[in-house]
Amino acid sequence: MGIQRIRRFWVAMVLILVCILPLSAFAERQWYAGFSGGYVYSMLETGTGYRENTAYVNGHGFSVSTHILYQINSHLGLESGMTYAARPYGWSHWNTYGEETERQRLVVDNYFLEFPLSLYLMFGNEAITATLSIGGYAGIWMASHQEGEINSFFYASDGHVINIPFDEWVQFSDVRDNRLDGGLLVRSGIVVETGGFNLFFRGSFQLSLTDLSKPYQLNLVSRYSHALVVEAGALVTLGGSR
């Protein structure tokens, strides 16, 4: 499954480039650079199967980005840049054998460094522009932090349950963890030009095509880290032939 998705991802990237590159032949060139920050609603796509006493919870993260926009004409551009994003999720397990109690709780904060590349479409006037971007991203799973608590199997001599908290950075496993990150990207928003700045507000959906786990075993349960992002930022003109 994971390999299939990666293969499709690269096919998609090539297709997008094939669509975009010929357009530069009639370019009305203009470069922009900028930065943004945003809120990330992180969605883990996975399965719990018969573990009816296990649940995953979507998380709340952030993103900070730098942007490079190459405007080809008044409606079309190419956008790239660099994004550092936190895409967390939660997991919990509770005992259903006897008395129903929560036994283990976990919050995983995954941090990614991503390099998006998208086709940038613009509609509007000089003052306000609606934008739509379609593209992909590739990146690296930079770090992972886990925080949580395990109950129940440690006890004090007076019989009360000991809760063992943990809060630490994860040491990646070469066997288990797939640190290559990539997926598809759709963005939509508005750009407002004011005082030499282009302020933008937009929402994005990132569809991950890379499994967080390497295909190291049969019957692997895949985990894909998707995200909805709401961000605000500014672009400044760098120059060009406009």
Added chain:
Amino acid sequence: MKKAIALGCLLVLLFLSCSINQLQDPSSYLEDPKTWKGVFEGFWNGMNNNYVFWEIDSPEGQWDEIYKKYAPRFEEKGLVDFNDRETTKEAVLDLFEMVKGLHDGHYVLTVDTGDSISDISFMPSAYQRVVESEGLGSLTDREILGYFYDNYKVGPAWFIADYLNERFMPMGDGFPSIIDSTFGISRPYDICPSMGAAVNAFWSSDDLGNGLSESIDKSKLHFTTTLAAGKSRTMLDAYFKQWVLIFFPLEEDGYNLTCFAGITRQTVINGTQVPENVLYLSFSSFKFLTHMEDEHIKAFLELYQNAKRSDGTVGMIIDLRGNPGGYILDREILFADLVETNHQYSWDRIKLGGDNRLDYSPWLPSYLYASSNGEAKALAQKPIAVLTNSGSVSNSEHTAMLFKTFPKGVSIGGTTYGGYGALSQSYKEENAGIFNVGDIITLVYTPFCETKSLDGSVREGIGVPPNIAVEYDDADFLAGKDERLLSSFDYIKANI
């Protein structure tokens, strides 16, 4: 441009249609009519999700290779039909063969073979010890497993007891052979007329139990053993100036708790000087937790706790030979007052955050919790020897690891069994561990928790090595010369 947008949307939809593998309950593979392939799939996948030692047992995907090798073999076997004895045997031997190399010291695979008497249980760690101690000779693995299948006796423990010579297994009634041989105490098993109906409790202070705690209901005591007036009492009185011995039948699980605590006299045993005021503790298993309200156990613990907290006590010997483990909380009941603050002695981890083989929690510190006020902390600074052998399992091994981290703590004797994992009732409790595959594989007995020592080594299936190794001599032991015990007295004496 519109085409580009349409293309993008199409791609998104295409990728969204990919599905995620959903795990199935192991028993769900057994649909009617039951097939051996269903048994195999349920077992392989149940292990894949619920076994906790994959990092050491499948570091390079060995469990996947087992799938590829055995899946076609089970496919060929067709329907489960216990009347077909040959196919049933071959299928069960295949299951045994799949797990024969696992490191899990607790692991037991129990399969219904259609035998009207009992299911058959296979313990890989026992099998490995047989192969180690006896050698395969000209026999193949398959032939040894076949011999085991054909000659199976109820319960896997006999398999170890028959092949090892350390006399480490508790007897059928939970009576440690150590007490039997070393101190010459006859087992009550043969002489108690109503096993399970009476508790045998003996104190050094009185032949017939007078002078016991006033709260003890003496009508429940059984005094007609040879201990009361025989050789055993004389021997115990010669070694210990104060002692207590309890034989406690635990009917509900067919296992008894025998516990002994004594404070030594200054004496000589087999030419070895025994220092005065050494606290000696031996018990058949960690089963105190569920009997804390029993009057005899309370009285036993009172003597033990008092001795532990006495300034006059010069050291402690904890004899865990043949002790198969038991409740984790017993460690706290017996030893928590030795520390004033939580004392880490190992690391533990469980399956967490996913159902793939390597989805683990972080390594978490395992402590002796200081839930009392450290009333016995002075003893923790004195020499403490834990006696171990290859019958010291599970909680015994944790206890050995614990005392090895004390200033003058050592383990003496032989390497332990190598089964550290903690067990729960079902995978539903702790997200891994015990499961079954319908009514064919009736039990896969395996822990949910993995342990590593403070030095970072995972010794599951290997055991805790002693600080002071003392060779076991069966003839000497049976003659009453217990070299390992004598070495522990030497250690205490040299480190007072």
